[in-house]
Structures are given as C-alpha cells and as structure tokens.
Amino acid sequence: PTSEDLRRRESEQPGLALFADYVRDIVRRLTTDRDVTLALFELRLEAARRPEVAAVLGAWQRAGFDADVAFNTGAGLPGGRREIALFHYAIDGLLLDRLTTPIDPDSSTDDAIDALVAGLLGAADSSASEI
Numbered sequence: 001p002t003s004e005d006l007r008r009r010e011s012e013q014p015g016l017a018l019f020a021d022y023v024r025d026i027v028r029r030l031t032t033d034r035d036v037t038l039a040l041f042e043l044r045l046e047a048a049r050r051p052e053v054a055a056v057l058g059a060w061q062r063a064g065f066d067a068d069v070a071f072n073t074g075a076g077l078p079g080g081r082r083e084i085a086l087f088h089y090a091i092d093g094l095l096l097d098r099l100t101t102p103i104d105p106d107s108s109t110d111d112a113i114d115a116l117v118a119g120l121l122g123a124a125d126s127s128a129s130e131i
Helices: 003-009 016-032 034-049 051-074 081-099 109-130
Strands: none
Touching: 003 016, 016 034, 016 081, 016 109, 034 051, 034 081, 051 081, 081 109
C-alpha cells in the first residue's frame, strides 16, 4: 500500500475487516493496471518453460511473499505465512478470472474477496477467540 493508504488505515483495528480492505486494495491496483498484471501471468508461464526465467522470477516472487508476510505480521493482521500463501493462490486465480474470461461475470469481486477472507481466516479468527 502507498503511504497515504497506510495513514488512512492506521487508526483501524487489525482484524478480518482491515485484512479484507487491504486485499480489496491489492486487487483494485492489479486490475487497474491490467496490462502489467497480465504480463506477470505471461512471465510466469514463460518461467514454466525456461529455467533461467524461473530462477529470476522465483527469487523475486519469494522476496515479495516474504515482504507480504512481514507486513501482515507487523500490522497485527490475522493469518501467518500459510494463510498469506493461500491468499496469493486465491487472489492469483481471482485476478486471472477477472482479467481474462470470467466464469461468473455478474458476480462481485468484493463479495468474492469477503468470502475468501471469511473462509480462509474466519475459522482461525474464531478459534483464536476460544483460547
């Protein structure tokens, strides 16, 4: 997120709603810059065919993933490394769907994000409150 985005959210309580807000912001930015996002998908496909591309791209992806985990932890948001990985998998699929041929073009992207957050973090959040 930009520094302005961080300032806007700094007084919000860490939790599922704030996590979902960050995810919606990520998806918004990636769908707004459609060509760059599609190019990243193309690059991943090329990495599947060319080990030298995979080495460079893989290192970049893992560094970005580590930064995402560190941001999430530092912000006190729910979920750890495993959950952030699951969100990467889910959001990549959502983006590929929305930027290419959507399977359900009339469905809301925000509703999909809310369902993902509830499904992937809701159980962890409710079990944490039972401890």
